[in-house]
Amino acid sequence: MILKYPDPTLLQISGYVRHFDDELKELVNTLIATAKEHNLKALAAIQIGIPKRVVVLEKGGNFIPLINPTIFAHSGKLFLSKERDESLPNVEVEVKRFPIVKVMYQDLEGKEEFLKAQGEEAVLLQRKIDMVFGGMLFDKLSQKERKKFFKEYGFIDTCPTYFVKDRILAFLRIGLTLHALALLLSFFISFSLPSLTLFLLESFILLFYAFYARYETKKYKNCTSCQNANIIGTVGIYFAVILGLFLLGEVSPIFEKV
Amino acid sequence: MARIVVLGAGVSGHTAATFAKHWLGKKHEVVVVSPNSKWNWIPSNIWVGVGQMTPDDVTFRLAPVYEKAGIDFKQAKAISIHPEGDKEHKKPFVTIEYTDPNKVGAVEKVEYDYLINATGPKLNFQATPGLGPDAGNSLSVCTYLHAAEANHHLQNAIERMKKGEKQKFLVGTGHGLCTCQGAAFEYIFNIEHELNKAGVRDKAEIKWISNEQFLGDFGVAGVHLKWGGHIVSSKVMMESLFTEKGVDWITGAHVKEVQKGKLQYELLDGSEGEEDFDFAMLIPPFSGVGLKAFDKEGNDITSKVFAPNGFMKVDADYTQKPFEEWKASDWPKIYQNPDYKNMYAVGIAFAPPHPISKPAKSPNGTPITPAPPRTGMPSAIIGKAVARNIVEMIEGESDRPRHTASMAEMGAACVASTGKGLFDGSAVALTVYPVVPDYERYPGTGRDPEYTFGEVGLAAHWIKHILHHMFMWKAKLRFGWTLIPE
Numbered sequence: 001m002i003l004k005y006p007d008p009t010l011l012q013i014s015g016y017v018r019h020f021d022d023e024l025k026e027l028v029n030t031l032i033a034t035a036k037e038h039n040l041k042a043l044a045a046i047q048i049g050i051p052k053r054v055v056v057l058e059k060g061g062n063f064i065p066l067i068n069p070t071i072f073a074h075s076g077k078l079f080l081s082k083e084r085d086e087s088l089p090n091v092e093v094e095v096k097r098f099p100i101v102k103v104m105y106q107d108l109e110g111k112e113e114f115l116k117a118q119g120e121e122a123v124l125l126q127r128k129i130d131m132v133f134g135g136m137l138f139d140k141l142s143q144k145e146r147k148k149f150f151k152e153y154g155f156i157d158t159c160p161t162y163f164v165k166d167r168i169l170a171f172l173r174i175g176l177t178l179h180a181l182a183l184l185l186s187f188f189i190s191f192s193l194p195s196l197t198l199f200l201l202e203s204f205i206l207l208f209y210a211f212y213a214r215y216e217t218k219k220y221k222n223c224t225s226c227q228n229a230n231i232i233g234t235v236g237i238y239f240a241v242i243l244g245l246f247l248l249g250e251v252s253p254i255f256e257k258v
Numbered sequence: 259m260a261r262i263v264v265l266g267a268g269v270s271g272h273t274a275a276t277f278a279k280h281w282l283g284k285k286h287e288v289v290v291v292s293p294n295s296k297w298n299w300i301p302s303n304i305w306v307g308v309g310q311m312t313p314d315d316v317t318f319r320l321a322p323v324y325e326k327a328g329i330d331f332k333q334a335k336a337i338s339i340h341p342e343g344d345k346e347h348k349k350p351f352v353t354i355e356y357t358d359p360n361k362v363g364a365v366e367k368v369e370y371d372y373l374i375n376a377t378g379p380k381l382n383f384q385a386t387p388g389l390g391p392d393a394g395n396s397l398s399v400c401t402y403l404h405a406a407e408a409n410h411h412l413q414n415a416i417e418r419m420k421k422g423e424k425q426k427f428l429v430g431t432g433h434g435l436c437t438c439q440g441a442a443f444e445y446i447f448n449i450e451h452e453l454n455k456a457g458v459r460d461k462a463e464i465k466w467i468s469n470e471q472f473l474g475d476f477g478v479a480g481v482h483l484k485w486g487g488h489i490v491s492s493k494v495m496m497e498s499l500f501t502e503k504g505v506d507w508i509t510g511a512h513v514k515e516v517q518k519g520k521l522q523y524e525l526l527d528g529s530e531g532e533e534d535f536d537f538a539m540l541i542p543p544f545s546g547v548g549l550k551a552f553d554k555e556g557n558d559i560t561s562k563v564f565a566p567n568g569f570m571k572v573d574a575d576y577t578q579k580p581f582e583e584w585k586a587s588d589w590p591k592i593y594q595n596p597d598y599k600n601m602y603a604v605g606i607a608f609a610p611p612h613p614i615s616k617p618a619k620s621p622n623g624t625p626i627t628p629a630p631p632r633t634g635m636p637s638a639i640i641g642k643a644v645a646r647n648i649v650e651m652i653e654g655e656s657d658r659p660r661h662t663a664s665m666a667e668m669g670a671a672c673v674a675s676t677g678k679g680l681f682d683g684s685a686v687a688l689t690v691y692p693v694v695p696d697y698e699r700y701p702g703t704g705r706d707p708e709y710t711f712g713e714v715g716l717a718a719h720w721i722k723h724i725l726h727h728m729f730m731w732k733a734k735l736r737f738g739w740t741l742i743p744e
Contacts, residue, residue: 013482013491015702016616018582051702068616070472070493072510072526078501096501104471104510104526104618110582112618114527133480135494142502217708 002038002047005088005136013134014044014051017067020110024054028065028108031056035063038086042124044131047087055105055128057121066105066115069129074098081123088137091153095140097123165213165231172205172238179245186249195249202242210235260286260652262645263352263370265336265549267292267320269300269634270605271376272733273744274641279329280740281649288328289368293335293357295319297733298402301634302726304444306405307539308412308452310678313402316726318734327735332368333358336377336547339563340367341598342554350600372648375570375603376641379544382433388516389432389542395516396432396538399445408539412449415537419458425536428521430467432540434512437629439468439476442541444675450503451677451684466500466507467523467533467540469626471618473497473509477628479615479695479704481688483712499714508533510618512626513540528621544606544629546570562597570603571595574611581616586666586696588612592659593644602644605637614694634729635670636693638744639663666694669709673722676714683719688712 003010017024027050035043035056045054055066076099084092101122103115117125127137138149179198186193213231262282264275267290279288296317305311324331334354341350351369356362381400383390391398391407398404415425429446431439446466453459466473474480474492483495500507510526520534546568551559564570574590588611595601603609610630617627632640640663647659669691676684689711695704703710732742 011488011490013489013703013707015704016479016581016697018697020582070510072471073508073529102525102527130494130497133491133493134482134488135490139490139494140498140501 002034002043002086003049004086009049009051010046010087010131010136011134012046012051014046014053014132017052017054017106020067020106020108024052024067025108027052027054028056031065032063040086041121042128044128046131053132055125055132057125057128059121065108066103067107067110069103069105069125069132071101071126071129072104073102075100083123083127083137085127085137087131091137093137093141093149095137097126101125103129163213163216165209165216168205168209168212169234169238172202172209175202175205176238176241176245183245183248193249195246198249199242199246202245203239206235206238206242209238260371261289261369262287262372262374262648262652263289263291263368264374264376265291265352266376266378266605266607267294267297268376268378268605268637270607270637270641271374271378272297272641273638274374274376274604274645275324275329276327276735277642277740278645278649279327281645282652284328286652287330289330289332289370290320290324291332291334291336291352291354291368292320293333295321295333295358296402297323299726299730299733300400301441301722303399303402303405304441304448304675305678306402307399307408307445308448308678309409310448310452313406316402316730318730323733323735332356332366334361334366336549337365338550338552339373339375339601340552340554341373341563341595341601343369344552344554344556350598371600372652373601374641374644374648375549375601375607376605377547377549377607379606380547380568381542382545383542385435385543385545386433386513386516388521389513389540393516395518396521396540398542399441399539400438400541408445411537412452416453416456416458419453419461420456422461424461424463426463426465426534428465428467428533428535428538428540430508430511430540431469431628432513432516433543434469434524434624434626435629436469436541436543437477437631438541438544439470439628440631440633440672440674442466442468442539443476445539446505447503447676448678450505451679451682455679464503464505465533465535466505466509467511467513467521468507468509469512469628470509471526471616471626473500473507475509475615475628477613477615477631478690478693481690481712482703482705482707482710483686483688483714489707489711495714510626512620512624516540524620524622524624524626526618526620526626528624546607546609563595563601565609567609569609570601570607571597572603572608574609576609576611579612584612585698586664586692586694589664589666589694591662591664591667592647593640593663594659602648604641604644606632608640630665630694632665633670633672635672635744636663636665636668639668640665642744664694666692666696668693673718673725675719675722678719678723681716683723684714684716685718685722686712686714687718687721 041058053068056063078096081097100118302316334356337353349369351367356364388395397408474496481492511523551563572590572593575588614630643661643663650656671689674686691709697704732739
């Protein structure tokens, strides 16, 4: 089965093939069979859900496997190419392509080979090798064109525009702002804040954020701003603020007495 | 009293020396031998190369800093290592030759208990005929003086363009085995940014030439970046960025010769090409600085201590093996020489077991593979770990190195400038984990996608600028320097 966008698997960056074994031969055979079944001239392994750097290309009536393919050279002037892809059905995108490319790849035995492609074949290879590296047709568009593309075709980006974890953080931010204001007020009006209770409550919300953010990180692996490093940094910063407010709350009665 | 001798005062050597002295105090001695009188924050040389910073902004004199820290500084170059001593010296020693203007040419033998080789690279312009500022055909930004010279040529080119002349800029790597593609990447986009600011972009043709197998390889088999809302390989992102900025590229190229205004190159498929230029900044390949080693009897043991490329052998697995068999465990952990246990090599001075990017040779047998880069963060982490191990052994806390800093187990952050400006600047900020792909732990790309990501934007430029001041502050050993991370 050929995967179709917005299946997130298509956005994975495929890894190098390091073992030239029977499993690889089996993958190539499956790719060729799938390409023939769908009447395609080329197919990347990621399109059937296998994140390995493998592309099969029809050449002279036969399919050849391109293992670990890279485009190392091009010639001719960039031109606008109208393209469609089976993983992005019913969509036509105009992208800039080179008319001639040179591809380095390995055969099924791991031997280095070279291929010079031009015209339609060159365009096809540029698109398939982009997919090997996690790039879809719309990644070749400018930001403005991309927005228009998503609007026109009604696609939902696989990465949400907001995360639930951000809402938890917004809620905590409001709470911390109110806490800070109340603390400031306590310097002028005599009332006592339940500092320890607030500290525990705010820490609990932060802990909940950390766990939920971790869950979202696993759910949207291909999206940025949901990386572990971000979560750790955010938790650190917010905890410093929570601790600061707690300590200020603890010392404020001393100031009052002074 | 034990004596640690550190050869070199770059990022790694300076970090090792200053932390070792900080931890040891006055009880033991730390000696730094460096032919340079100044410390240079190399990542900011890019901005010197486009006139946005001066050499003084990216350097400071080492002597006063070391004097304050209690480190014995010898402005000299290391000539040879004698790890077994000789007939006159029971202890191991290094022979140094002073470059200090007051003692130029004087030779001294400096004994050591522990040696940290942090000599960095020799800029091997000789590997490509006609390459480099000395030959006069191409420029470099590898040192602050080279960068200042590159800026002088850039300003001349801008003046000519303002008079209506067209200019062609060629930026990249000058040999099939170069590293530091990231620095060249920064420079090409800083030039593009400056040409836009000067209003002469339309008069310029800008082209990239490198030994990478694909655009965005950067010598680390590519990185992962945010582009259009999701993560793609740097290959996809860089191709889009180059196209958007009107910068053409040649990859998979080994520059064979550079002449006045033109160069010849060989591609991965063995085909050859020629490219002309008005301005070329080409990074040279790196090699070891040419240190020799001798045993107690005076026999040359250089090939025992150093790899053929001149870098020092450490606890890596140097067995020749194909890409398919590379393992994370091939990479060194404690940076200790296998034959002389009191000798270490850090930063660029240690011999890596193999490249990080997939190796390739043209059908003519020309290797065209980026050498593994060792940027500031891993270099400093390695320097600090080695210093910690030596300090623990000196103080009797341990009888062997306990702290490891394998590049296959550590992550690194990097910020690459693509134009300097408070509001119109931009940079690519990225992290990779691990630096060296571990294909067994992370099947596929060899890296953890949760810690390998990056983004382009103005905020990244601000981070780069802040880091410049932060690391200059740290290197000058100013208040709180030990708290600033590597």
